[in-house]
Amino acid sequence: GRALAEARSTAEVLRVAAGLSMPGFSPDGLAVFGVTGDRLTIIGHHGHQPGDEGPFTHMALDTDYPAAEVVRTGRAVYLSSPEKYKDRYPVTWPLAAHFNRQSWAFLPLTVAGRTMGAWMAAFTYPVAFTPDERSVLTTVARMLAQALSRAEAAESARELTDGLQRSMLPKLGPEIPGMSVAARYVPTGGGLQVGGDWYDMIPLPNGRFALVIGDVQGHDVRAAGLMGQLRIALRAYASEGHRPDAVLSRASRFLHGMTFGSLDEDPSELRFATCLYVEVDPTNGLLDIARAGHPDPAIRMTDGTVLARPTAGGLPLGIDPDADYPTTRITLEPGETMLICTDGLIETGGHDLETGWKRIRAILEEHDGDLEALADALVQAVHGPSSHHTTGPLADRREDDIAVLLLCREGEGCGCGAPVTVRPTIRRTMMSVAQAEPERVAVARQQLRELLHDWASEDQVDSAVLLLSEMLTNVLVHTDADALLLAEVRGGPGDRRIRVEVTDTSDDLPHKRRPGELASSGRGLMLIELLAQSWGVDPRGEGKSIWFELYESEGADGSGGADGSGGSDGSGGSGLA
Structure with a gap:
């Protein structure tokens, strides 16, 4: 009984039934009959040769056969000898004769008062079918019917789940010249195992393509339904040729109208969605990114360094129909891989965004296989081995849906093909800091620290971060222009060079000052002279x-001071704060 109660599929139920050992008598042959319309079907059998079920398949219910009579009447049939079988069912006796059985029991499989089929237990020795024996057989038939009913419901749910996934999660589009894409989707456990996470790849009219990933609030059928409608709307807006910010603005208005449109809407049914939309130009690797409350993308560089790339963003879709979604442009260099994912990949397993990101970052840094293997490794790190779409017991341990998209621009050190044997010796990051976004100075400092995560001298890292902060702050305080940061590391471990350059459109050159002891500004160039190995100011x-360089080999002992050769040609003094 316990084994039947735990069986998850029809095949498993049949295996348990075939292994039953009943006290004093055990059947040699078993068959389970189902009903389809007005026909008897064979669900499964045991103790017979393949093909033996042929004559009994699709047998009409009005046939003079014991199983058909049991289904029609709902009453069991016990045949204790071949003679009784032949006398009672002369027409179908020849079908059973060649099996050389001596006794048969046909019992109804009844659930909630409905006969769903019949169970045959056949014996190679005579069985009298005493009241005790009939009681045992009846009990087993009831348990078998319950187990088959549960298995049928579970299989129907799995079939519905697979159908929903196939219809709502499109296959990745045609191959992209010079780029590779990999994706994974893992639903949450329980229920229909569908939820609000999705990904998409959309060809655009301008020859580019869009990668979309998102997460509708909830893990139920309503979330899945909204997800399907929102995905279709996003495809429509993108196919019309709108830019990323316009696509998300229209999608937010669409979702708001669906969920907030009725004044008597149940508040518990109101939903929002996070989304990340990336327009990709495969010819030059330009990525235009618009973000609606979604986790930022991450870039794996050619040497394995991984950086989270902060992007401007707006509210989740559906909250404010007039929300604005600014666009951030970054470049995916040859050999680099971009990861975008839903928060389920990051936060599952008791992790928050910070600790979960560290786990994902370690996988990205350590993996040298191809893109498909990397996608599997990311999902496996959360809860074990995966396929492209995972369901069943594995998914039952999930806390949230997972959607993952990987984009790789082919080049030396990339994850598009064979494992990397020699790491390239360059890594870089670029970002802008607008006058209205002084908080991005802190983001730039963090980006530089991540870029120098394996630098030999911690003192030099601190110096680089301090100088970068001074340079960016100078632009924001003393000019009306925005600042553009470019940081680049070249060379092999232990003998590398970091060059940090901040560019702005102001023609005012920095001038060196001699601030008093109590002055709160004016020491920027003094710090660069003191801490940088070389530096300069270049008019454009x-x-x-304005730029500076630090050399890892010279600062490995922590000295990190200037060598005296730095500085510009003396034209410009300090305006740095």
């Missing part, structure tokens, strides 16, 4: 750039 056609 429009604006200027």
Whole structure:
């Protein structure tokens, strides 16, 4: 009884039934009959040769056969000898004769008063079918019917789940010249195992393509339904040629109208969605990103360094129909891989965004296989081995849906093909800091620390972060321009060079000051002279750039001081704060 109660599928129920050992008598042959319309079908059998079920398949219910009579009447039939079988069912006796059985029991499989089929137990020796024996057989038949009913319901739910997944999660589109894409979706456990997470890849009219990933609030059928409608709306807006910010603005208005449109809407049914929309130009690797309350993308560089790339964003979709979604542009260099995912990949297993990100970052840094293997490794790190779409006991341990998209631009060190044997010796990051976004100075400092995560001298890392902060703050305080940061690391471990350059459109060159002891500004160039191995100020056609360099081999002992050769040509003094 316990084994039948725990069986999850029809095949498993039949295996348990075939292994039953009843006190004093055990059947040699078993068959389970079902009903389809007005026909008897064979669900499964045991103790017979393949093909033996042929004559009994699709037998009409009005046939003079014991199983058909049991289904029609709902009453058991016990045949204790071949003679009784032949006398009672002369027409179908020849079908049973060649099996050389001596006794048969046909019992109804009844659930909630409905006969769903019949169970045959056949014996190679005579069985009298005493009241005790009939009681045992009847009890087993009831348990078998309950187990088959549960298995049938579970299989129907799994079939519905698979159908929903196939219809709502499209296959990745055609191959992209110079790029590779991999994706995974894992639903949450329980119920229909569908939820609000999705991904998509959309060809655009301008020859580019869009990658979309999102998460509708909830893990139920309503979330899945809203997800399907929202995905279709996003595809429609993107296919019309709108830019990323316009696509998300329209999608937010669409979702708001669906969920907030009725004044008598149940508040518990109101939903929102997070989303990340990336327009990709495969010719040059430009990525235009619009974000609606979703986790930022991450970039795996050619040497294995992984950086989270902060992007401007707006509210989740559906909250404010007039929400604005600014666009951030970054470049995916040859050999680099971008990861975008839903929060289920990050936060599952008791992790928050910070600790979960550290776990994902370690996998990205350590993995040298191809893109498909990397996608599997990311999902496996959360809850074990996966397929492209995972259901069943594995998914039951999930806390949230997972959707993952990986985009790789082919090049030396990329994850598109064979494992990397020699790491490239360059890594870089670029970001802008607008006058209205002084908080991005802190983001830039963090980006630089992540870029130098394996630098030999911690003192040099601190120096680089301090100088970067001074340079960016100078632009924001002393000019009306925005600042553009470019940080680049070249060389092999132990002998690398970091160059940090901040560019703005102001023509005012920095001038060196001699601030008093109590002055709160004016020491920027003094710090650069003191801490950088080399530095300079370069006028541009429009604006200027100020840069500094640090050398890992010279600062490995923590000294990190200037060598005296730095500085510009003396033209410009300090305007740095």
